[in-house]
Amino acid sequence: MPTETFEFQVEARQLLQLMIHSVYSNKDVFLRELVSNASDALDKLRLAALRDDTLDADVSDLHIELETDQDARTLTVRDNGIGMSYDEVGRLIGTIANSGTAAFLRELREAQDGAGTEGLIGQFGVGFYSGFMVADEVTLLTRRAGERQGTRWTSRGEGTYTLEKVDDAPQGTSVTLHLKPADPDNQLHDYTSVWKIKEIVKRYSDFITWPIRLVGQNGQNGEKGDDGEASAPETLNSMKALWARSREEVSEEEYHELYKHIGHDWREPLETIQLQAEGTFEYQALLFVPSHAPHDLFNQNFRRGLQLYVKRVFIMDDCEELLPPYLRFVKGVVDAQDLSLNVSREILQQDRHIRMMQRRLTKKVLSSVKSMMTDDAERYATFWREFGAVVKEGLITDPDNRDALLAVTSFATTHGDDGTVTLKQYVERMPDGQDDIYYITGESRESIDNSPHMEAFRERGIEVLLLTDPVDEVWVDAVGEFEGKALRSIAKGEIDLGAREDEQSEGEREKQAEDYAGLLGWMREQLSEDVKEVRLSTRLTVSPACLVADSSDLTPALENMYRAMGQEVPRTRRILELNPDHALVKGLNEAYGEREDRSDLSDTAELLYALAVLAEGGRPKDPARFVRLMADRMERTL
Numbered sequence: 015m016p017t018e019t020f021e022f023q024v025e026a027r028q029l030l031q032l033m034i035h036s037v038y039s040n041k042d043v044f045l046r047e048l049v050s051n052a053s054d055a056l057d058k059l060r061l062a063a064l065r066d067d068t069l070d071a072d073v074s075d076l077h078i079e080l081e082t083d084q085d086a087r088t089l090t091v092r093d094n095g096i097g098m099s100y101d102e103v104g105r106l107i108g109t110i111a112n113s114g115t116a117a118f119l120r121e122l123r124e125a126q127d128g129a130g131t132e133g134l135i136g137q138f139g140v141g142f143y144s145g146f147m148v149a150d151e152v153t154l155l156t157r158r159a160g161e162r163q164g165t166r167w168t169s170r171g172e173g174t175y176t177l178e179k180v181d182d183a184p185q186g187t188s189v190t191l192h193l194k195p196a197d198p199d200n201q202l203h204d205y206t207s208v209w210k211i212k213e214i215v216k217r218y219s220d221f222i223t224w225p226i227r228l229v230g231q232n233g234q235n236g237e238k239g240d241d242g243e244a245s246a247p248e249t250l251n252s253m254k255a256l257w258a259r260s261r262e263e264v265s266e267e268e269y270h271e272l273y274k275h276i277g278h279d280w281r282e283p284l285e286t287i288q289l290q291a292e293g294t295f296e297y298q299a300l301l302f303v304p305s306h307a308p309h310d311l312f313n314q315n316f317r318r319g320l321q322l323y324v325k326r327v328f329i330m331d332d333c334e335e336l337l338p339p340y341l342r343f344v345k346g347v348v349d350a351q352d353l354s355l356n357v358s359r360e361i362l363q364q365d366r367h368i369r370m371m372q373r374r375l376t377k378k379v380l381s382s383v384k385s386m387m388t389d390d391a392e393r394y395a396t397f398w399r400e401f402g403a404v405v406k407e408g409l410i411t412d413p414d415n416r417d418a419l420l421a422v423t424s425f426a427t428t429h430g431d432d433g434t435v436t437l438k439q440y441v442e443r444m445p446d447g448q449d450d451i452y453y454i455t456g457e458s459r460e461s462i463d464n465s466p467h468m469e470a471f472r473e474r475g476i477e478v479l480l481l482t483d484p485v486d487e488v489w490v491d492a493v494g495e496f497e498g499k500a501l502r503s504i505a506k507g508e509i510d511l512g513a514r515e516d517e518q519s520e521g522e523r524e525k526q527a528e529d530y531a532g533l534l535g536w537m538r539e540q541l542s543e544d545v546k547e548v549r550l551s552t553r554l555t556v557s558p559a560c561l562v563a564d565s566s567d568l569t570p571a572l573e574n575m576y577r578a579m580g581q582e583v584p585r586t587r588r589i590l591e592l593n594p595d596h597a598l599v600k601g602l603n604e605a606y607g608e609r610e611d612r613s614d615l616s617d618t619a620e621l622l623y624a625l626a627v628l629a630e631g632g633r634p635k636d637p638a639r640f641v642r643l644m645a646d647r648m649e650r651t652l
């Protein structure tokens with residue numbers, strides 16, 4: 015058969031370079047990756063055979079074999095699983111289909127210094143390519159179950175690989191690594207050594223549910239029978255399904271290795287959650303909260319969901335029906351006893367038991383977060399930093415669990431030592447006379463901190479929650495109140511903070527309103543395109559003006575969000591509030607009273623409006639005109 019040579023896709027080449035130059039110091043993990051792929055291939059074959067009894071495949075002894083050869087310096091990882099067709103090898107092995115990995119490579123390219131690369135690389139399972147950390151040539155021989163012809167793939171990891179059709183390949187896949195010379199100083203061990211292989215399998219792959227056997231240790235002593243014949247192959251792993259065992263029996267490390275296998279993450283999880291449901295519908299679940307949010311968590315096609323097993327048989331990855339979208343970062347396994355092995359996605363969507371499982375698993379995750387919050391504030395803080403923005407989606411979409419969600423939600427705040435607060439804590443420390451829970455939304459903590467809306471609150475020491483996630487704009491309206499206290503945006507509606515001792519009396523205020531009535535009406539006309547009302551403010555102490563919305567209006571951020579999603583939204587005209595104690599506003603009022611020709615003043619009114627827009631981090635409607643008017647006024651001060 016002719017051998018064809020192909021070039022690696024750009025990203026694949028890049029990843030290979032990283033592997034060859036080994037940015038990752040712990041090279042042992044290549045074996046975990048290859049065993050993990052082999053295990054997946056066995057899962058897939060068993061399922062395919064269950065679903066299609068005409069499939070011409072041997073499923074009588076599914077297993078993984080590791081074969082070492084000290085003389086040839088090779089290590090082979092072999093499975094008799096699903097295998098790959100010629101086309102699949104080209105598609106799956108020559109390219110990087112996983113968009114996450116491609117994005118990771120871009121990130122890596124952008125990271126200037128080499129430091130931190132290990133952290134970055136840990137976000138992605140590098141899979142098959144990790145073989146090139148320890149080998150200078152890799153050969154893969156595979157035949158897809160049910161097909162006659164096999165394929166041989168070979169590469170030295172440089173720019174190209176070869177593909178060749180072969181007639182005599184066994185079912186499944188074998189990956190042969192032509193090992194680099196051992197270099198223990200650089201953690202490159204001798205991977206033909208039986209004890210090393212045993213150690214790695216025990217450490218990383220013990221839970222794999224298929225037997226991992228050690229065969230044909232060419233060149234090593236002590237592994238043969240008395241008569242010189244090879245003894246029966248030794249199974250290296252215990253194959254214990256961790257989720258079926260009680261927590262006391264399993265070490266943290268074992269849980270973590272399972273997480274890394276199913277979560278495609280090289281880091282430890284933040285939290286391990288176990289659930290054994292007994293009764294009429296039995297199932298076991300082992301869930302993990304990662305310690306870092308994946309970079310594509312907010313992408314529409316983020317692959318979410320748990321692995322579903324039925325009576326220890328792997329059924330599917332990414333089973334979305336088991337947890338709501340706002341817990342999409344949770345990884346794990348659910349093994350149900352009473353589902354059919356033929357269960358399909360369509361059936362899952364309608365199954366009553368699956369809905370019950372979802373409810374129970376959701377509650378379990380939320381209660382684990384609650385315990386984390388009470389028992390380990392630091393871990394909870396990590397959780398919330400990484401996943402808070404996603405969890406808050408549940409406040410909108412899952413009214414049934416709203417209370418549980420609010421109990422684990424925390425906010426940045428203007429008060430408090432550690433800077434975050436729960437709604438419960440906020441309400442508990444609300445002073446007498448304050449009826450509402452105040453919050454402000456914005457793009458960043460900085461823009462909020464300097465917002466004019468905060469002035470009166472800061473001056474009176476009233477606590478304000480600082481909400482900076484896009485989802486905050488939406489859930490606050492959906493939730494509306496907490497323990498009978500309304501959630502009130504300090505940038506919306508009229509604010510009555512009650513009288514301060516040094517404040518004007520009612521009479522003085524009325525007089526002031528009268529004094530300004532002319533100016534306010536005139537400004538409203540001048541600015542009618544942009545504002546629906548101009549009034550005196552109770553929330554400003556330093557700034558001359560700010561913009562506020564009516565309680566029912568969309569905020570500018572929400573307006574932008576809807577537009578970004580392609581929805582038509584009419585432009586909301588807001589209310590311009592003026593600070594009657596500010597010299598500029600006072601002066602404007604006086605000039606308004608004295609002058610006949612107010613053309614100059616209308617420019618000042620426009621500028622005042624633009625300043626209010628700028629102060630909340632917005633952008634004047636016509637920046638060039640704004641600059642011209644501003645420069646003109648500055649010039650007059652010289």
Ligand SMILES: Nc1ncnc2c1ncn2[C@@H]1O[C@H](COP(=O)(O)OP(=O)(O)OP(=O)(O)O)[C@@H](O)[C@H]1O
Nearest residue numbers: 051052055097098106107139140141142143187278
């Ligand atoms: N032993 C195998 N048998 C059958 N298919 C395999 C085997 N090894 C790899 N593949 C196929 O090649 C694909 C790419 O493998 P690779 O290890 O690069 O990434 P992955 O396993 O999909 O992702 P990750 O490494 O992030 O878990 C796999 O998804 C699988 O379809």
